[in-house]
Amino acid sequence: MNINEKEDIAADWQWEINATQSWFKLGLRDLYAYRGLIMRFVRRDLIASYQQTIIGPVWMFLQPLLTTLIYLIVFGTFAKVSTDGVPKILFYLSGTIIWTFFFDNISGTMYTFISNAHIFNKVYFPRLIVPVSNIITQSVRLSIQLLLFVIIFLFYHIVYDKFQLSYTVILIPFLILLTAAFALGSGLLISVFTARYRDVDTFFQYILRLGMFVTPVVFPSSIVPEKYQFLFWLNPLTPIIETFRAIFFNQGAIQYNYLLLAIFNTTVLLILGLILFKRRETEVMDII
Amino acid sequence: MSNLILKAENISKHYRLGVIGSGSFKEDIQNFWKNTFSAGGNKTTNIEPKANDLWALKDIDFEIMKGDVVGFVGKNGAGKSTLLKVLSRITLPTTGTIRGKGRIASLLEVGTGFHAELTGRENIFLNGQILGMQKREIISKFDEIVAFSGIERFLDTPVKRYSSGMYVRLAFAIAAHLDPEILIVDEVLAVGDAEFQKKCLGKMKQVSAEEGKTVLFVSHNSQALKNLCTKAIYLEKGRLIDIGNTQDVITNYLKREQTLYLHRIYTDPDTAPGNDSIRIKRVEMHPQYLGGSNVIDIRTPLVIEFEFWYLPAEEMDLGVSITLNTVMGECIFDVDSAARQYKKGLIKGQCTIPGDFLNNGSYSINLVFVKNTSSALFEFEECLSFDVEDFRENTAWYGDWPGAVRPKFKVQLQQEEI
Numbered sequence: 001m002n003i004n005e006k007e008d009i010a011a012d013w014q015w016e017i018n019a020t021q022s023w024f025k026l027g028l029r030d031l032y033a034y035r036g037l038i039m040r041f042v043r044r045d046l047i048a049s050y051q052q053t054i055i056g057p058v059w060m061f062l063q064p065l066l067t068t069l070i071y072l073i074v075f076g077t078f079a080k081v082s083t084d085g086v087p088k089i090l091f092y093l094s095g096t097i098i099w100t101f102f103f104d105n106i107s108g109t110m111y112t113f114i115s116n117a118h119i120f121n122k123v124y125f126p127r128l129i130v131p132v133s134n135i136i137t138q139s140v141r142l143s144i145q146l147l148l149f150v151i152i153f154l155f156y157h158i159v160y161d162k163f164q165l166s167y168t169v170i171l172i173p174f175l176i177l178l179t180a181a182f183a184l185g186s187g188l189l190i191s192v193f194t195a196r197y198r199d200v201d202t203f204f205q206y207i208l209r210l211g212m213f214v215t216p217v218v219f220p221s222s223i224v225p226e227k228y229q230f231l232f233w234l235n236p237l238t239p240i241i242e243t244f245r246a247i248f249f250n251q252g253a254i255q256y257n258y259l260l261l262a263i264f265n266t267t268v269l270l271i272l273g274l275i276l277f278k279r280r281e282t283e284v285m286d287i288i
Numbered sequence: 289m290s291n292l293i294l295k296a297e298n299i300s301k302h303y304r305l306g307v308i309g310s311g312s313f314k315e316d317i318q319n320f321w322k323n324t325f326s327a328g329g330n331k332t333t334n335i336e337p338k339a340n341d342l343w344a345l346k347d348i349d350f351e352i353m354k355g356d357v358v359g360f361v362g363k364n365g366a367g368k369s370t371l372l373k374v375l376s377r378i379t380l381p382t383t384g385t386i387r388g389k390g391r392i393a394s395l396l397e398v399g400t401g402f403h404a405e406l407t408g409r410e411n412i413f414l415n416g417q418i419l420g421m422q423k424r425e426i427i428s429k430f431d432e433i434v435a436f437s438g439i440e441r442f443l444d445t446p447v448k449r450y451s452s453g454m455y456v457r458l459a460f461a462i463a464a465h466l467d468p469e470i471l472i473v474d475e476v477l478a479v480g481d482a483e484f485q486k487k488c489l490g491k492m493k494q495v496s497a498e499e500g501k502t503v504l505f506v507s508h509n510s511q512a513l514k515n516l517c518t519k520a521i522y523l524e525k526g527r528l529i530d531i532g533n534t535q536d537v538i539t540n541y542l543k544r545e546q547t548l549y550l551h552r553i554y555t556d557p558d559t560a561p562g563n564d565s566i567r568i569k570r571v572e573m574h575p576q577y578l579g580g581s582n583v584i585d586i587r588t589p590l591v592i593e594f595e596f597w598y599l600p601a602e603e604m605d606l607g608v609s610i611t612l613n614t615v616m617g618e619c620i621f622d623v624d625s626a627a628r629q630y631k632k633g634l635i636k637g638q639c640t641i642p643g644d645f646l647n648n649g650s651y652s653i654n655l656v657f658v659k660n661t662s663s664a665l666f667e668f669e670e671c672l673s674f675d676v677e678d679f680r681e682n683t684a685w686y687g688d689w690p691g692a693v694r695p696k697f698k699v700q701l702q703q704e705e706i
Contacts, residue, residue, distance in 0.1 A: 017386040051405040124377035
């Protein structure tokens with residue numbers, strides 16, 4: 001074989017497997033190439049989660065309603081936590097819908113390797129499509145739950161003639177995206193560690209449980225003491241939920257500065273998460 | 289245009305064994321830092337050999353041409369599966385590069401990603417897409433897949449209600465309709481019933497022969513490998529021992545791996561196995577290899593020869609029986625010599641196990657010296673052990689041949705009426 005021929009062959013190769021994976025490769029192009037599989041996973045998760053249930057997808061409505069009911073009894077009636085004058089149902093519902101969306105996204109993402117080890121050990125596909133499909137699944141649920149929220153909101157709006165809808169409502173999709181990005185970024189970072197040490201898993205379960213109480217889910221951020229306000233608003237979920245409530249309940253001005261900070265933090269977290277995840281996705285399989 | 293479709297250079301895979309836990313935390317942090325933040329390059333230079341280190345693969349090089357059907361052989365733990373995992377991108381090589389052309393699909397298990405709650409129909413799409421098929425591709429092959437699996441009636445039943453046979457059939461039917469340029473298959477011959485196995489092997493043969501696809505597969509079934517593969521790669525302890533023509537590589541493999549104890553020879557009667565009456569001089573097996581091969585297969589006649597010093601304290605009738613046991617301890621046969629009196633001294637015995645009698649498997653031989661046809665003077669257990677390999681011609685069926693023995697009695701058929 002002469003040298004020219006060799007060069008021809010070298011140019012022919014279509015893929016390469018190497019010992020090291022390059023930095024700065026987020027694998028986002030893969031997501032498009034594998035969009036079919038992503039949607040298949042979404043379909044699987046949506047169908048499977050309501051198999052052998054009696055009321056099926058009605059649970060999507062019932063879950064936030066039941067949670068709201070519990071908060072209403074515990075925090076609204078027993079503990080008498082302020083809701084800043086917002087009807088309690090709407091207040092808790094808005095908090096719980098967003099918090100649950102975040103929670104399901106992050107806990108789905110942080111166990112990516114552990115819960116899919118059996119598949120990852122047998123077939124290659126970009127691992128990122130698993131958390132991404134989870135986020136899409138949760139977004140479908142969220143949309144249905146938001147519909148419920150809007151129905152109740154319209155009820156208050158029409159019957160009690162409360163709240164004015166402003167143009168800021170266009171921010172809602174953006175708030176959802178931000179929540180998903182925050183959950184994905186932190187979940188990806190954690191997932192690499194939960195695969196290695198099961199302690200991390202237990203630790204983060206406590207962190208998440210705590211998380212609900214440093215986020216304005218069952219109380220408004222106005223009841224947080226002044227000196228902790230900055231710390232409290234550093235949590236990206238605080239400006240997200242507060243903005244959501246400001247839009248619907250016309251409560252004070254939207255805190256754009258904190259929202260921008262949240263965008264910045266989330267972007268950094270997401271990029272770090274994507275890089276680390278992509279870099280470690282294959283090596284993790286040797287230790288799981 | 290070259291026909292080279294895959295080229296592996298200098299592939300090694302290193303595993304750190306031992307318990308992962310608090311003891312290794314510090315090391316983990318160091319390794320993690322090194323692995324994650326070291327700027328590219330060759331990581332292995334930093335890995336120092338340790339007692340609990342394992343090189344599952346070491347310096348593997350090979351090239352595969354388009355249309356090759358390559359069989360990987362080797363004992364358990366030889367690194368076959370690790371190599372397939374590296375080729376499938378499930379795990380990264382520690383060193384080396386693999387380059388290839390075209391779509392690669394791996395089938396390391398049937399039914400990967402099946403969801404028990406979903407119907408057969410849903411799972412065809414799910415599994416197909418996980419294995420790398422496109423949705424429209426599955427739609428166009430859907431009827432074929434269903435027909436191949438033979439589960440039409442249960443298409444809309446959740447797969448958790450399937451019998452294990454149906455499950456495997458459906459899973460394999462999907463896999464059989466994969467259409468990559470390179471297909472990687474691990475041990476799938478071990479599943480499914482005989483008829484279905486045949487169907488699958490036929491399909492694999494068709495894929496490689498007619499459609500020019502490249503297939504890489506691992507199997508313990510040397511017979512299937514011989515019949516399907518154009519090329520074989522023999523791994524031992526993570527190293528590539530032999531590559532080339534299937535027949536040669538498999539013969540080489542069987543020769544090296546056969547657990548042979550064909551000769552027991554003792555020169556000193558005082559230390560030789562035995563007791564006051566019997567001392568073994570030698571027990572040997574001389575396989576009458578056929579056609580220049582040196583592998584015992586089911587056709588090979590086996591001549592057993594033994595000599596022993598006979599030192600009786602009293603007069604008795606002596607008989608020797610030879611028993612053949614499978615590796616599981618089942619006795620296949622027990623043959624004995626006529627009992628009669630012998631004089632003190634050296635006695636020689638011989639027995640031939642004809643070819644076309646034993647089934648394939650692992651066997652051992654016991655010699656039992658019997659006094660007056662009733663009590664054992666001495667038992668020389670497992671004095672010889674050997675493997676009998678399978679051999680088949682003109683067949684498309686590679687499943688286990690049933691039966692304790694495999695004699696070649698004539699079975700005659702004749703047309704009586706038209």
